[in-house]
Amino acid sequence: MVRSVLVTGGNRGIGLAIARELAAAGDAVAVTYRSGEPPEGLFGVRCDVTSSADVDAAFEKAEAEHGPVEVVVANAGITKDTLLPMMKEETFTDVIDTNLTGAYRVAKRAVRPMLRLRRGRIVLISSVVGLSGSAGQTNYAASKAGLVGFGRSLARELGSRGITVNVVAPGFVETDMTAVLDEAQQEQIRKSIPLGRQAQAEEVARVVRFLASDDASYITGAVIPVDGGLGMGH
């Protein structure tokens, strides 16, 4: 059966790779985008995850096109890096609002129809730094660590209803987000990765596809590192 899937931030980077991977596996995929154009070949819905009204409208459009959403990937995320003494309060709260509260808005909207279906898959895209910490990223690391507690609590709430909730913690992935780092910073990170290289977004996408599949039927509340050994399983 073709499943209805929604991926937030699915117009580029890791989210786009996840959307393509799930579409190739046979799912009917809707992706959210904030600006620009939706990606070719995928059903795009405009949505800013900092707005509950936007999130609701995105689900309504995905539901109208593909039916009740069975798989949700909360992937949309931002960084606003700076050391804590220089970090304005809004620099902290903006990152939390997008990365953590955004995932809350998306998961909350997803859950009721999944409860009616008595099945569902929720995947939250966290980060290795949510567990290891990262200087200059107190806001980002807090948001990504928050997803672990959020996801595990939700996994406990929904387990008896056939809905799984899992967290994927990527390491250093080649996307626009990491392209802003200069070559010296990138080289320093690469040196600390046992596999000695950045990940391609597709390497994260394949793990999400697995967690969303029947093969992962007995996995919930897990945090799966996809980090080349950077966090050593945390």
Ligand code: NDP
């Ligand atoms: P990109 O910067 O390439 O893409 C970010 C995506 O999130 C875009 O689609 C963007 O939409 C969307 N987005 C950002 N803010 C909002 C918002 N308020 N509402 C809706 N969509 C939004 O990032 P990556 O692909 O690298 O990252 C994807 C996820 O993976 C993020 O959660 C990130 O934290 C996480 N991650 C990334 C790692 C990496 O090394 N790249 C490592 C670990 C985790 P738009 O294009 O419209 O702005």
